[in-house]
Amino acid sequence: MNEIDARDVQILNALQGDGRLSNADLAEKVNLSPSACLRRLHLLMQGDLVAGTHLVLDQKAAGYPGTAYVFITLDGQDRKKLDAFEAKVNLVPQIQECYLLAGQSDYLLRVIFRDMEDLERLHSEVLTSVPGVSRVQSTLTLRTVKRTARLPL
Numbered sequence: 176m177n178e179i180d181a182r183d184v185q186i187l188n189a190l191q192g193d194g195r196l197s198n199a200d201l202a203e204k205v206n207l208s209p210s211a212c213l214r215r216l217h218l219l220m221q222g223d224l225v226a227g228t229h230l231v232l233d234q235k236a237a238g239y240p241g242t243a244y245v246f247i248t249l250d251g252q253d254r255k256k257l258d259a260f261e262a263k264v265n266l267v268p269q270i271q272e273c274y275l276l277a278g279q280s281d282y283l284l285r286v287i288f289r290d291m292e293d294l295e296r297l298h299s300e301v302l303t304s305v306p307g308v309s310r311v312q313s314t315l316t317l318r319t320v321k322r323t324a325r326l327p328l
Contacts (some may be wrong), residue, residue, distance in 0.1 A: 178210070179219070179224070182205060182215065183215060183219060184291065184328045185204070185205040186201065186205050186212065186215060186216060186219065187219065187224075187225075187328055188328055189201055189204045189205060190326070191227060191324075191325040191326070192231075194228055194230075196212050198212055201216070214291070222255065227315070231322070231324070234287055238289055239287040239288060239289055240289070240290075241287065241288040241289070241290065241291075241293075241315065241316075242285065242286070242287055242288075242315070242319070243283040243286045243288065243294060243313045243315050244283060244284070244285055244286075244313070244314045244316070245283070245286055245302065245311060245314075246279075246280035246283055246310075246311070246312040246313075246314075247280060247281055247282040247283075247284065247302065247308060247310070247311055248280050248281055248308075248310035248311075248312075249281045249282075249309060250278070250307050250308075250309040251307065252281065256306075256307040257275070257281075258307065259293050259305060259306060259307060260281075260282065260305050260307060261273070263305045264282075267297070267301055269287050269293075269297060270284050270285070270286050271286065271287055272284065272285040273285075280310075281313070284302075286313075293321075294313070298311060298313070
């Protein structure tokens with residue numbers, strides 16, 4: 176992590192809480208002049224600590240009320256099979272996250288879906304159609320208790 180001071184931490188925490196804060200509101204929250212706040216923010220954005228910014232949409236309001244966590248096991252772990260699977264995953268917008276694992280399964284996916292037919296289509300037409308996939312095991316969520324992208328600083 177780049178060298179940041181307590182004021183930088185205040186700025187980052189404020190923006191993690193509300194990324195739409197105007198510079199004037201942000202400056203007021205962290206007790207800086209707007210020009211000093213903007214200067215610090217530009218320096219923070221140029222470093223490697225800030226990976227990007229994005230707008231978080233409500234998943235249900237966007238028409239995707241369902242979430243499944245899907246464990247994928249491949250029939251081998253050679254680079255060609257991993258690359259083929261990862262290339263396919265990157266083409267499917269409903270696959271929100273994908274992690275290569277150490278353990279029983281090879282990948283863990285977070286998949287969003289409209290209804291059970293949509294999930295079944297994703298399972299049969301997308302996940303199991305990738306050459307090398309030997310097992311797909313899904314766990315459905317009942318409700319989201321906590322979900323955050325906010326990092327403790």
